Amino acid sequence: MKTGNIALPGYKINEYLIVLNPHEELRNKIKQVKKDFFETYKASTSINSRPHLSLVTFQQYELMEERIMNRLNLLAMGFAPFKVELKDFGSFPSHTIFINVTSKVPIQNLVKDIRTETQRLMKLNDENKPHFILEPHIPVARKLKPWQYEKGWLEYSNKHFTGRFIADSMLLLKRPVGEMGFQIAGRFQFQNLPVATKQGELFA
Secondary structure: OOOOOOOOOOOOEEEEEEEEOOOHHHHHHHHHHHHHHHHHHOOOHHHHOOOOEEEEEEEEEHHHHHHHHHHHHHHHHOOOOEEEEEEEEEEEOOOEEEEEEOOHHHHHHHHHHHHHHHHHHHOOOOOOOOEEOOOOEEEEEOOOOHHHHHHHHHHHOOOOOEEEEEEOEEEEEEEEOOOOOOEEEEEEEOOOOOOOHHHHHHHO
């Protein structure tokens, strides 16, 4: 995403991620897969990214953060926890190898709800619109060179992986544009409460 010359003095722009975070044991299992891939194929993206499931990526002024968090909190309160099932590997030719998510529907429903409720708040400008990820996956390695992808996929298309976790919350991660590490900005619990989320749209 380009930020170009849109940064106004005093208005800090951050990159944001909304993710589902597996439990620690499963995170460690995914980290090991990524580490093994790095050791064989030297793909730096396999060890530089956390083992989570991304729902939305966007850039926005930090001063919008509180409004976005309020909206996400309201949405999460009305959403029920759900099981996420992981099985084996998939790929986006010719640049990404990932762990398959087989229980796609509840994740896609959550992403669509986030899009409906927060899309306008997350749009920085016409060049920087939020990206809603409707094909859930957990990357093993991205931005692969052709040889890394071809050899890696030849191996991983025949490998097996299983895992599952209960998604009972989502995280908002942030980092200043151009920096490396993401920090947790907020955690939003799925509480399955009868919340009138639509009411918030009147005050957007």
